[in-house]
Amino acid sequence: MLHIKCPYCGMRSQNEFAYGGDANVKRPELNKEVTDKEWDTFVYFRKSPRGKHLELWHHISGCRQWFKVQRDTLTHEIYKTAEIKEDI
């Protein structure tokens, strides 16, 4: 079970969190014309890297804040966690 540092609550066990997918995904702006391809890329296509990955987690059984986690998908090492507004 992973040990994750919520930027708001500190170190907590994985069972308090929900995984939220790739943090690099950017939703196209509202009311902006987008091609089918652009839209499909946003909705369906995700990279599955081996190694460093920037992802979203939700402290669902805690403060209910979404935040960023930089994690190694191979070793599960967590390099850094940060608030959404921070850059990693």
Added chain:
Amino acid sequence: MHQEFRLNTIGLINRDKKISFKFNGKKYFGYEGDTLASALIANGVHLVARSFKYHRPRGFFGVGVDEPYAIVQLYRDGETDPNCRATEQELFEGLEAKSVNCWPSVNFDIGAINNFLNKFFPAGFYYKTFMWPKSFWYRIYEPFIRKAAGFGVASVAHDKERYEHKYEYCDLLITGSGPSGLASAYAAAKNGAKIILAEEKPRFGGSLLTSEANIGNESGKEWTQKIITELKEMPNVIVKNRAQVFGYYDHNMLVMSERINDHLAKSKKYSPKQRLWYIRAKEVVISSGSIERPIVFGNNDTPGVVLASAAKEYLKIYGVLVGKKPLIFTNNDSAYETAVEFKKNGISPVVLDTRNNPDSEIISEAKSMGIDIKFSHVVIAAKGYKKVKYAEISKISEDKKSLGKIENISCDCICVSGFWTPTIHLASQSGNKTKFNENIDAFVPGKSKQQETTLGSANGIFSLEETLKTSFEAGYEKSKKITKKDNKISIPQVSEKKHSKHDKFWCVPLPKEKKYKRFLDFQNDVAVSDVELALREGYRSIEHVKRYTTLGMATDQGKTSNLNGLQLVSNIEDKIVPAVGHTTFRPPYTPVTIGTIVGREIGKHSKPTRKSPIHSWHEKNNAVFVDAGVWLRPRYYKRGEENLFEASKREAENVRKNVGVCDVTTLGKIDIKGPDAAEFLNRVYTNAWLKLPIGKARYGVMLREDGIVMDDGTTTRISENHYHMTTTTAQAANVLSHLEYYLQIVWPELNVNVVSTTEQWAGAAIAGPKSRSLLQKLFPGTDVSNEGLPFMGYIEGNLFGVHARIFRISFSGELAYEVNVESDNGNFMWEKIIEIGTEFSIQPYGTEALSTLRIEMGHVAGSELDGRTIPYDNGLQGLVSKKKDFIGKRSLNRKAFIEENRQKVVGVVPLDKKTSIPEGSHLVRDSKAKLPNPKLGHISASCWSVEYNNPFSLAILKDGKNMIGQKLFAMCPLKNKTIAVEIVSSHYVDPKGERVRS
């Protein structure tokens, strides 16, 4: 009663306390401090099991977790447990155990015929034989194999014992209380670290308990006692015996099973039988020691063949002799300790050493005691069926390839030692890539992967002096890093005998004429010949050889067999062992009971049960409940002998005719506040929200980004910047996470806050033509007329002193209202509604009637909003704004979503107006068509229409728009039903929606 193999003086057992027990129905006694194994051996019982495949007689081989044979069915306090190792089970008064894997008895086992037919049971036997003919598998092969195999029978009765889970955090977790564990624990504890010291056995000390070495001027046992006593008194230390750390997971999370009451005849009151610990440790010391491995020779599974270290432990801890005429067969010095111990207790062993004239202190001691030692000798085979009677031995050449003349030597046990295998399971589980150590012919942990260090013999260090030195240092260094303190303990002097180098020899070659089986894996009956066969058949990877032969796949995980199996593969393949590599070690290190894993999460506690504040009223009024997610909701209220169908029909009819009340507390409720709340709702829902007036509700549909409907519900504007959103019961949690995602990540510029208020409000839906009259009486001071409270209107009222929110919304399709009060007042509200509603013939209605009402009105719900449908499919396209953007909108333009003949919700009526259509039935054009019959759609929900008094269903049907009036068939192969149906509008009752506005 005399115990023939028990000595009078030696051992750590309490001879003042006799304990009686039964094995295979026969009564014996042992002493407090015995294990079942030591007590049986003391009584001369060596035959305890039959082997897995060939049903050969089996005795005891080890003395602890490594035991491959002595697995028994245990009976304790009215319960029974399979797969208990007799070597680990402590004796308690009244213990009963039985042999497993033998029928009709361990002495006469019908399956033993397999031993004589063993040509038919080679490696891969199950793969090859039982695969054909396929039809035989379930009827013949499987029942036979199941009866003949296995290590006991799981109880089917409810387990009355309690099991617990516990979370713990520490600076340092130490797994094993041998010399390395004690030294590192002591050094770390003295330096202020918070530590947990876990010992799998009842007694602390590990090898120190049977060692002749001295630490300072104390024996290993005395030193252990001193350290443990001091550790137990320290506030920063948790010391646990009978506690096995069996799993090493990510981020230094380890799992430990503690056997709290297994050694007692009955669990103490309010005390769990076993406890599972989740331990998050900053640093881990793996001090799990090592396990002796055997040398492989002919018939090496005969009862009486034991590990030399086990023989020593039986002697020194339990005062028990594994035999009175021991033959000791070794390739190293450690077995001489066993020989010396026998000799000290008046037994004269014969030692066969594979080495040519080695020299060391312990060998000199053995020689000076007059022990008969034969160098360059090996055991070719053990002889005797149910117990060793004699051994065939011979000289062996220097290159270990040719044997001399075979001699017979009389003996009643063979104590074998093929050197030591470090217990690297936990290190391997931590992700540590192990490496092969040529000096000890075994794998040891490599570079640390997590925050773990392996010490002592688990790390291949067999000298006590070096172990203590490195362990004291490791405990100090690790704790210093965490506590920043600097209290260093001086390392005590050690006096121990130095050992000479072991011999790499591990398997005795057989003379050509001898066809003895030489076992590698004792628990799964895997012999040298099986592995040879697997390699001849082309298996190369050790992982494949393992699965094909089942080598190391038994419940002991090959603790005594892995390395010899690797040796064999590397010999045949002419590779070195590290090139072959070992198979993966996986948790658990030893079997763990299902009870321990499950803990308290059984029965009702397996998931939380949520009840509405009105629950006890429902119970008192004969509600029959149904699970709705984690909620319990009344399905119907039973009157007299009514069944589900009759009761729900009555309840639904009463709503259509008079008035009904339904507990809707379980609906998800989300409070939404902030100046940008309207803008946020406008982006979340498909329809327009910017112009909703205060005091008005609106129905909304929300999508996922892929265009699929996520949820629906009404949201009400309570005040300028305050909205009250409702969600379906099932989607409540998902919707909240969804809203938080968009507010926190996608549109952080919106000033909006959301919070769940599901549990803050109790809700009652009042539905039916008489609902307004009832509402008027409930809120006499409030104008609830059609003008004062129009359809989709909202007001607040005073319910006999209780503040209430009143929404004019309808799920049933009737004139209807929903009243919300604070949860604590829920029951009060409900009782008032029932009390005052009596004059209007009110009846409570459950989820079944609720379903009926919504289905015949054609309101879509969870079975249509099934995660595969878009607004159009559900007839909700009118709610999709063309002007504004919202979540998922862009997806609705995708090609498949705008196809002309898309699926759509329709109504379905059986032509005979009698036969109910099972939910899930497929709709097809031709009921006799060749299979696979093309499916046009499926029945999503069915009810008995109370309006028309005939069955009615909703279906999701291809090109539904153009199918109204068509005749199709609903086919349900599960129930073997084919029903002729007509497709109608999904709005079966009141299609213009006049009632809700009346």
